[in-house]
Each structure stands twice: as structure tokens, then as C-alpha cells.
Amino acid sequence: MTGTTGTTAQQTPAAGGPRADDHRVELSIGGMTCASCAARVEKKLNRMDGVSASVNYATEKARISYADAVSVDDLIATVERTGYSAQPPPPPTPGPREAATTQDTREVTTSDRTAGTAPAPGRTTDPPGDTTADPKADPTADSTADPTADPTPSATGELAALYRRFLVTLVLSVPVVLLSMVPPLQFDNWQWLSLVLASPVVVWGGLPFHRATWTNLRHGAATMDTLITVGTLAAYGWSLWALFFGDAGMPGMRHGFEFALSPGSGGASSALYLEVAAGVTTFLLLGRYLEARAKRKAGAALRALMQLGAKDVAVLRDGGEQRIPVSRLAVGDRFVVRPGETVATDGTVDEGGSALDTSMLTGESVPVDVGPGDAVTGATVNVSGRLVVTATRVGSDTQLARMARMVEDAQSGKAAVQRLADRVSAVFVPVVLVLAAATLVGWLLAAGGVAPAFTAAVAVLIIACPCALGLATPTALMVGTGRGAQLGILIKGPEVLESTRRVDTVVLDKTGTVTTGRMELQDVVPGEGVTADELLRLAGALEDASEHPIARAIARGARERAGAGAQPLPAPEAFENLAGLGVRGTVEGREIQVGRATDGLPPELEEARAAAGAAGRTAVTVAWDGTVRGVLTVADTVKDTSAEAVRALRELGLKPVLLTGDNRAVAEAVARSVGITPSGDTVRAGVLPEDKAGEVRRLQAEGRTVAMVGDGVNDAAALASADLGLAMGTGTDAAIEAGDLTLVRGDLRVAADAIRLARRTLATIKGNLWWAFGYNVAALPLAAAGFLNPMIAGAAMAFSSVFVVTNSLRLRRFRPRRSS
Numbered sequence: 001m002t003g004t005t006g007t008t009a010q011q012t013p014a015a016g017g018p019r020a021d022d023h024r025v026e027l028s029i030g031g032m033t034c035a036s037c038a039a040r041v042e043k044k045l046n047r048m049d050g051v052s053a054s055v056n057y058a059t060e061k062a063r064i065s066y067a068d069a070v071s072v073d074d075l076i077a078t079v080e081r082t083g084y085s086a087q088p089p090p091p092p093t094p095g096p097r098e099a100a101t102t103q104d105t106r107e108v109t110t111s112d113r114t115a116g117t118a119p120a121p122g123r124t125t126d127p128p129g130d131t132t133a134d135p136k137a138d139p140t141a142d143s144t145a146d147p148t149a150d151p152t153p154s155a156t157g158e159l160a161a162l163y164r165r166f167l168v169t170l171v172l173s174v175p176v177v178l179l180s181m182v183p184p185l186q187f188d189n190w191q192w193l194s195l196v197l198a199s200p201v202v203v204w205g206g207l208p209f210h211r212a213t214w215t216n217l218r219h220g221a222a223t224m225d226t227l228i229t230v231g232t233l234a235a236y237g238w239s240l241w242a243l244f245f246g247d248a249g250m251p252g253m254r255h256g257f258e259f260a261l262s263p264g265s266g267g268a269s270s271a272l273y274l275e276v277a278a279g280v281t282t283f284l285l286l287g288r289y290l291e292a293r294a295k296r297k298a299g300a301a302l303r304a305l306m307q308l309g310a311k312d313v314a315v316l317r318d319g320g321e322q323r324i325p326v327s328r329l330a331v332g333d334r335f336v337v338r339p340g341e342t343v344a345t346d347g348t349v350d351e352g353g354s355a356l357d358t359s360m361l362t363g364e365s366v367p368v369d370v371g372p373g374d375a376v377t378g379a380t381v382n383v384s385g386r387l388v389v390t391a392t393r394v395g396s397d398t399q400l401a402r403m404a405r406m407v408e409d410a411q412s413g414k415a416a417v418q419r420l421a422d423r424v425s426a427v428f429v430p431v432v433l434v435l436a437a438a439t440l441v442g443w444l445l446a447a448g449g450v451a452p453a454f455t456a457a458v459a460v461l462i463i464a465c466p467c468a469l470g471l472a473t474p475t476a477l478m479v480g481t482g483r484g485a486q487l488g489i490l491i492k493g494p495e496v497l498e499s500t501r502r503v504d505t506v507v508l509d510k511t512g513t514v515t516t517g518r519m520e521l522q523d524v525v526p527g528e529g530v531t532a533d534e535l536l537r538l539a540g541a542l543e544d545a546s547e548h549p550i551a552r553a554i555a556r557g558a559r560e561r562a563g564a565g566a567q568p569l570p571a572p573e574a575f576e577n578l579a580g581l582g583v584r585g586t587v588e589g590r591e592i593q594v595g596r597a598t599d600g601l602p603p604e605l606e607e608a609r610a611a612a613g614a615a616g617r618t619a620v621t622v623a624w625d626g627t628v629r630g631v632l633t634v635a636d637t638v639k640d641t642s643a644e645a646v647r648a649l650r651e652l653g654l655k656p657v658l659l660t661g662d663n664r665a666v667a668e669a670v671a672r673s674v675g676i677t678p679s680g681d682t683v684r685a686g687v688l689p690e691d692k693a694g695e696v697r698r699l700q701a702e703g704r705t706v707a708m709v710g711d712g713v714n715d716a717a718a719l720a721s722a723d724l725g726l727a728m729g730t731g732t733d734a735a736i737e738a739g740d741l742t743l744v745r746g747d748l749r750v751a752a753d754a755i756r757l758a759r760r761t762l763a764t765i766k767g768n769l770w771w772a773f774g775y776n777v778a779a780l781p782l783a784a785a786g787f788l789n790p791m792i793a794g795a796a797m798a799f800s801s802v803f804v805v806t807n808s809l810r811l812r813r814f815r816p817r818r819s820s
Contacts, residue, residue: 036223195239210229231462313336337376354385355369356380491741500724507706511662519634527628554634583595652759659695
């Protein structure tokens with residue numbers, strides 16, 4: 001989640017800063033109340049030798065890279081010297097083997113169940129090694145703490161306490177405001193009742209602001225709380241002076257209310273500001289409560305993501321099932337998933353068949369059928385049958401943990417558009433204090449009235465707090481990336497948002513992206529005197545002995561077309577691979593050859609082979625007894641959703657370009673099937689894997705801003721070279737690591753959804769910043785000119801922060817567009 005000030009985690013450290021292989025840690029920072037607080041903590045940390053830090057006001061966390069000469073204790077001490085608290089992450093949970101030696105595997109304790117299934121994402125660990133012997137080892141490695149949880153265990157209680165404080169101040173301040181604003185309600189000595197009611201509001205209700213102000217002043221700093229404290233205490237102190245030493249304490253005293261000031265409005269000795277002190281405090285407490293609650297909602301999507309995992313699992317050991325915490329699973333363990341249960345970790349199905357509900361990870365509502373040999377993902381839900389799964393990834397290696405880690409990394413960065421807001425927030429408070437003093441002096445010189453001069457100065461102090469600036473980017477990123485995670489879209493960093501706005505060309509890798517990446521049997525064309533079933537059964541039997549992708553497609557097609565009740569394919573004899581010609585063997589007494597015969601084809605079979613080639617398919621001939629008996633065609637099938645995806649990308653203003661290593665005929669056939677008109681500019685065929693990045697750079701050299709969508713190892717360089725890389729989550733780890741956006745499921749339509757969501761998030765950030773800047777630019781001159789009563793200024797200031805957060809929350813309603 002984006003911090004409001006300082007260097008992002010993605011930026012390259014300055015000279016003398018920590019290197020990429022140094023240690024990293026995330027600290028929870030307590031006591032921050034505004035963007036200026038985050039700026040101070042970050043500035044202090046970055047002044048340490050070998051430290052690069054980014055402090056996140058929205059999540060109250062600091063992400064720090066530090067060198068060997070620095071320890072976590074040094075970092076915490078620096079934060080505490082700045083006037084704030086810092087907490088290190090929780091200690092690592094014991095690994096599966098260590099835990100197994102310390103406790104009976106059949107026992108599942110409460111602490112085990114709360115440990116969760118995935119370690120804290122967003123943590124960058126050092127290379128594997130003995131961390132217990134290395135005092136500099138990353139203390140967050142393999143931690144099972146939820147990074148999206150609130151900064152302290154009592155955060156929920158603190159929110160409730162803030163709400164109670166607001167309710168008490170509201171009950172006490174409403175009579176004060178009404179008595180001050182409505183003269184008919186004023187009775188003899190009403191002002192003394194107002195003093196009794198307003199005093200606990202200012203002192204106790206405003207205590208969070210006053211405490212933060214005192215803490216910062218002791219460290220020689222001024223923050224937004226300083227403005228609030230100075231403004232409210234000045235109004236309250238002035239009222240005390242007027243009551244005890246001026247004319248305001250007289251029994252018959254009456255008090256009016258004005259939205260705007262005039263040079264002759266009121267005498268200094270009879271002016272009361274109790275409604276200002278009480279009303280502003282109440283409004284600000286309401287704003288802070290709404291802000292805190294909204295920030296919790298903003299991070300709810302990622303918290304929900306991390307809570308998906310199973311807490312315990314039934315493993316197969318010693319001839320039976322044993323229930324153990326998921327944290328003790330190890331790679332290679334076999335575990336059982338019954339209907340209704342959550343898959344404990346990533347693995348491969350050994351036994352059974354079922355359908356899995358993957359909607360919480362991919363956003364796809366249709367269950368996915370799985371059977372032996374199929375890969376399954378942890379945190380998906382088993383809908384029907386019983387499965388036995390072998391664990392292939394556990395802990396921080398699981399897809400769930402990697403998803404959460406990528407989302408939090410994105411939320412911890414900073415978009416370029418936020419940098420100006422950071423610089424403004426860092427110097428704003430001193431500027432406002434000077435402006436308030438200038439307003440006081442200006443009014444005294446121009447009008448000579450102490451009361452209006454004081455009122456205008458207080459209004460400047462109250463309305464100036466640029467909290468909205470500090471919340472503009474973090475809240476939008478929190479909600480946008482969280483919503484993306486729910487839809488199976490992972491945004492790596494905020495700088496990606498800027499890239500999506502500029503992209504005008506999208507390069508689509510064919511195999512595995514536009515197509516399924518798996519060869520499938522398409523047509524069976526028998527020759528004279530041969531049935532399709534006979535042709536396919538004999539060819540399928542022979543190809544079943546081969547591992548070639550085309551052979552596997554033919555054998556699989558033969559089984560599928562024969563049906564579930566058919567006899568198994570006969571076993572071939574004298575099986576032989578013929579280099580460049582196919583395979584040969586004996587099936588049911590016939591010598592069968594399957595390959596690419598070029599001579600001796602009857603006219604109807606020659607026509608079928610030519611048609612297959614024109615359609616971009618591979619034609620395979622089947623012969624026995626020296627005669628070609630039929631033609632089988634196989635092809636890498638286009639995904640059902642690819643054509644709709646290409647249309648959606650075009651609607652976003654992107655020009656699609658198909659990139660493949662296949663021949664031109666195949667490439668053009670696929671292009672036509674998805675709605676791309678083949679040409680030298682839209683179809684790049686015969687491209688070697690090592691040349692894909694060069695094709696991307698060539699497009700960039702033509703002045704295009706390129707997005708690349710791919711899924712294979714050979715796409716990693718192209719993904720990294722592109723201005724925006726979109727990696728299919730069904731692809732290889734190398735491609736996913738190289739991409740800027742990861743699409744969890746293999747549906748190309750999600751690429752358009754991802755770009756739309758990223759653009760919408762960027763637009764929301766810009767809208768927030770426009771509002772925040774515009775509000776301060778417009779409000780400060782109005783307050784200085786005397787057009788705003790301080791209480792109205794306080795309400796406006798609180799509203800600005802709530803507006804920015806609420807505007808960001810609209811991203812939760814983002815929906816993918818799908819054709820009916």
C-alpha cells in the first residue's frame with residue numbers, strides 16, 4: 001500500500017544505500033496521524049547509513065532495506081527517537097519438519113489454527129541459509145503473519161475507542177454549538193454552561209491531537225496535529241480570557257454566529273469561540289474515525305485473500321490419515337481433500353476426480369474439472385469428489401502467498417503522480433503557521449479588530465490540514481489492487497498504472513496465450529473402404545506409444561471419440577520412431593505407419609491435406625499395407641475467449657499484434673480466427689524465442705508504446721523489454737516474474753480487464769489529488785480573507801479526507817465487461 005512520502009521500494013537506492021542483496025524488513029509504525037508524520041519517519045530512517053526506507057501512512061508500515069552494519073533494533077530506535085513507536089514483524093513459524101519434532105502431528109492447537117497457511121507476503125527474504133545463526137537474517141522470512149492485518153493487535157479496539165470518543169464529544173458539543181449559533185436559545189449565564197460542556201470536549205476529546213502535538217514538539221517538529229491543537233486551544237484559551245477577564249461572562253451576554261467575518265464583528269473582550277473549539281474537535285474526530293474505517297475497508301480485499309487458506313489438512317501417513325496444521329505440510333506430502341474442503345496447498349492430483357471452485361483466486365465463477373495428473377492451487381474449494389493430492393509447493397512458494405506478496409508490493413509503492421503531493425506535505429505545516437500569523441497581522445493592520453483577526457487566523461489553521469493529499473494515492477491503490485486480486489489481476493507496482501495509460505500496441509504471444517498451448521485432434525478424413533472409427537483406432541493405438549505432442553493429441557482424441565465404455569486401445573508391437581517421417585509398428589496384425597507421407601495420396605486425401613495446411617493445421621497421414629488410408633489433422637486450438645479479448649483490447653485503443661514461432665500459414669489462420677486481419681504489421685511469424693524481445697524493441701523504435709502478453713520461459717525477455725508486461729498466471733515462473741501485471745487465470749479477456757482497472761485506478765488517484773490540491777488552494781485564501789468561520793472550516797477539512805477515501809472505495813464496484 002502506497003506510502004505518502006519518500007522513496008519507493010522499487011526505486012534504485014542511491015549511492016551508498018543498501019544493495020539489492022541486503023536485508024529487508026517491514027516495521028509497523030504507531031502514532032502517525034498525518035502525511036507529515038510519515039515524511040518525518042522516512043526522512044530520519046533514510047538519513048541512516050546503508051538504509052533505504054519507504055513509510056506508508058495509509059497502512060502505518062515502513063518497508064526498509066538495510067546493510068549489514070545496521071540491525072532491526074537500530075531501525076526501531078531511530079523511529080522511537082523520532083517520536084513514534086515501531087514493532088518488528090512476528091517471529092517465524094517453525095517449518096514443517098521442526099514442528100513435527102516438537103508436537104504430535106495429530107494435535108492441532110488453537111495457535112496452530114491461527115497461524116494460517118501462507119507466510120506474510122510482501123517480505124523479501126535473504127538467500128536460503130541458517131537464519132538462526134545469522135543475526136542479520138530477515139526476521140520476516142517464512143512468517144505466517146497477515147500483512148494486511150491492522151498495525152497492532154488492538155487496532156479494532158482502537159477504532160471502537162475512537163468511535164466512543166467521537167460519540168461523547170458529539171453529545172457534549174451539540175448543545176454548545178446550538179447555544180452559540182442560535183441567539184433565541186441563549187439564556188442568562190448560558191455561556192458558563194457552554195464552558196462546562198466544551199471543556200471535556202477540548203481537553204479529553206482532543207487528547208489524541210494534543211498528545212501527538214506534544215510528542216512532535218519535543219522532537220522539534222510540527223505536523224497536522226500541531227495545526228489542530230494550536231487552533232482549538234487558541235479558541236478555547238481566548239474564550240477563557242473573555243469569560244474571566246473580559247465582558248463575555250456577564251449574565252445578560254448574547255452571542256451571534258457569522259459564516260463570514262467583517263472588520264467590525266464583535267469586540268475582543270466579548271467574543272467567545274467555545275463552539276469553534278468544541279465543534280472543530282468533534283468534526284475532526286468524526287473525520288478521523290471515518291478515515292480509519294474506510295482505510296480498513298480499502299485493505300479488506302487483501303485481508304480476505306490471505307484468509308482463504310485452509311488451517312489444517314488430512315495427510316496420508318503410516319497407512320492412515322492424520323490431521324495436522326497446514327504449516328507443517330512439506331513438499332511431497334500426500335493429503336486428502338473431501339467435498340466442501342479447501343485445498344491446503346498447491347499440488348498435483350494423484351487419485352480421484354472433482355470440480356474446484358477457483359472464484360476467490362481467479363474471479364472465474366465456473367468450477368474447473370480436475371483429475372489425476374492435473375495441478376491444483378491452494379485455497380480453491382473442492383466442490384464434489386474426493387481427491388488425493390501430492391503437495392508441490394508450500395508456504396511462501398504457493399500461488400496464494402505469491403499473489404498476496406505481489407499485491408502488497410504494489411500497494412507499498414508510489415505512483416509518479418504522488419511525488420508532488422509528497423513534497424507539498426513535507427513543507428506544508430510550517431507554511432501554514434506562517435500564513436496564519438500573516439493573516440492575524442494583516443487583519444489587525446487592515447481592520448483593527450482583534451476578534452475577526454483571531455477568528456480568521458484560527459480558520460486558516462483548521463482548514464489547512466492536507467490530510468487528503470496523504471490519502472489520495474494510498475487509498476486508491478489499496479482498493480484498486482485489492483479489487484484486482486479478487487478478479488485474478490495482480491498489479492506489481494504503482495508505476496504500472498502510468499504505463500497502462502500510454503500503451504497503444506499490444507503484442508500477443510500465440511501459444512498458451514491466444515491458443516490453449518495443447519495440440520488437439522481436429523478432423524478425421526478416411527480414405528476409400530475405411531471407416532473413421534477404424535482409422536482413428538489404429539492410428540491412436542500406434543501413437544499412444546509416442547511422447548510427441550502430436551502423437552499424444554491423436555491418442556487422446558481416439559480415446560475421447562471412442563467413448564467411456566469403449567475397449568482400450570490395442571498395444572502396438574515392434575514400435576519404431578522414423579526420424580523425420582513419423583512412427584511405425586504393428587497393430588492387430590497390420591503394419592501401421594503414421595507420419596507425413598508426401599507421395600501416393602488419393603486425390604480426396606491430398607485435398608484434405610492441402611486444406612489443413614491452408615487452415616494452419618498439421619496434417620498426419622495414416623498408412624498400412626503400403627497404402628495411405630486416411631488423413632488426421634491436429635492443431636493448437638484457439639481459446640474460446642480470445643476473439644472477445646481482442647475486441648476488448650481494440651476498444652481500449654490498442655492495436656493487437658500476433659507473435660509466434662510457427663509458420664506464416666498457422667499464424668495467419670489463428671489471427672483470422674480471433675479477428676486480427678493478417679498483414680506484415682499485425683502478424684509476426686517464424687520468430688525464434690530469443691528474437692521475441694527484439695520484435696518488441698523494434699516496435700518501440702517505431703514510436704509505439706508496447707504491452708506484451710505471454711506465458712512461457714521464452715516470453716520472459718520480451719515481457720521485461722515491453723513498456724507493460726502482462727504475464728499469464730498459468731504460465732511459467734520466469735514469465736510471471738518478468739511481467740508487470742499477472743493474470744492469474746489463462747483467459748486473455750483478463751488482459752483487457754487489467755488495463756481497464758489500472759487506468760481506472762490511475763484516474764481515481766488523479767481525481768483525488770485534483771480535489772485535495774484544489775481544496776487547499778481554494779480554501780486557504782477564503783479562510784484568510786475571513787469568509788469561513790473556523791467551525792465550518794473544520795467541517796470542510798474533515799469532509800475533504802472522507803471524500804478522498806470514499807471516492808477511492810468506488811473502485812470496489814469495478815466489474816469486467818463481458819459480451820452476452
